[in-house]
Amino acid sequence: MVTTAGSVVQVRGLRVIRGPTTALDGVDVTVAEGLITGLLGPSGSGKTTLIRSILGVQVTAAGSVTVLGHPAGSAPLRREVGYVTQAPSVYPDLTVAENLQYFARVLGVADVRADTDRVLEVVDLGPQRRQLTATLSGGEASRVNLAAALLGRPRLVVLDEPTVGLDPVLRDSLWHTFAQIAASGTAVLVSSHVMDEAVRCDRLVLLRAGRVLAQGTPADLLTRTGTDSAEQAFLALVREGRTP
Numbered sequence: 001m002v003t004t005a006g007s008v009v010q011v012r013g014l015r016v017i018r019g020p021t022t023a024l025d026g027v028d029v030t031v032a033e034g035l036i037t038g039l040l041g042p043s044g045s046g047k048t049t050l051i052r053s054i055l056g057v058q059v060t061a062a063g064s065v066t067v068l069g070h071p072a073g074s075a076p077l078r079r080e081v082g083y084v085t086q087a088p089s090v091y092p093d094l095t096v097a098e099n100l101q102y103f104a105r106v107l108g109v110a111d112v113r114a115d116t117d118r119v120l121e122v123v124d125l126g127p128q129r130r131q132l133t134a135t136l137s138g139g140e141a142s143r144v145n146l147a148a149a150l151l152g153r154p155r156l157v158v159l160d161e162p163t164v165g166l167d168p169v170l171r172d173s174l175w176h177t178f179a180q181i182a183a184s185g186t187a188v189l190v191s192s193h194v195m196d197e198a199v200r201c202d203r204l205v206l207l208r209a210g211r212v213l214a215q216g217t218p219a220d221l222l223t224r225t226g227t228d229s230a231e232q233a234f235l236a237l238v239r240e241g242r243t244p
């Protein structure tokens with residue numbers, strides 16, 4: 001059941017063609033404020049295409065994508081949406097704090113120093129603030145990316161497979177940070193192809209071959225399928241050929 005109360009993103013009837021592939025077909029998704037929505041599906045299921053559509057950088061063939069009441073990608077959303085890519089988006093030859101101050105200025109954040117300090121605290125990188133970004137560990141570097149996306153207090157933060165390549169301890173700590181960000185009222189959309197990360201989310205959208213296989217809370221999906229893991233639920237839904 002898709003509700004529009006508190007919804008930050010509304011995707012309706014979205015269809016996207018990429019090359020010879022129908023990457024998304026008839027997709028309806030809602031992302032709510034204050035919750036972590038997990039976008040899960042195997043490789044090629046359309047996760048990145050859906051994220052690109054929400055960011056407003058994807059040509060769409062049909063349907064609509066609305067973010068905070070505006071068409072995706074429109075000017076009023078520039079400061080409202082934070083995006084964390086898989087690739088590092090910060091400068092290796094600047095310190096952590098210099099990177100964040102630079103991006104805060106580009107964004108037009110009013111109090112650059114205060115906002116930099118705030119995001120450093122959220123991602124727990126205070127001790128590394130004067131370290132050159134090139135010398136950070138993999139986990140620290142992903143935290144700088146996340147910090148940059150939090151500048152200006154966006155109301156939606158989108159993370160494309162943020163835990164790829166991280167060890168279990170770092171993954172755990174990043175998920176704690178996502179929960180903290182959501183608890184502050186921000187809508188958090190996280191894509192992953194790792195089904196065991198599903199339990200970390202408040203809501204799940206399961207994608208398969210460009211279609212939404214199911215969406216709801218992790219508990220809903222387990223109950224509905226009579227399974228005890230997201231992976232089994234996903235496989236059960238595939239077997240049953242259910243549509244939402």
Ligand SMILES: Nc1ncnc2c1ncn2[C@@H]1O[C@H](COP(=O)(O)OP(=O)(O)OP(=O)(O)O)[C@@H](O)[C@H]1O
Nearest residue numbers: 018019020021023042043044045046047048049193
């Ligand atoms: N530029 C492109 N040209 C042609 N087909 C594309 C292009 N980009 C993506 N596709 C196809 O669109 C479909 C969805 O791709 P998408 O990258 O959204 O999947 P994904 O779920 O993010 O996969 P992954 O987990 O591997 O990143 C795939 O079949 C892919 O091959």
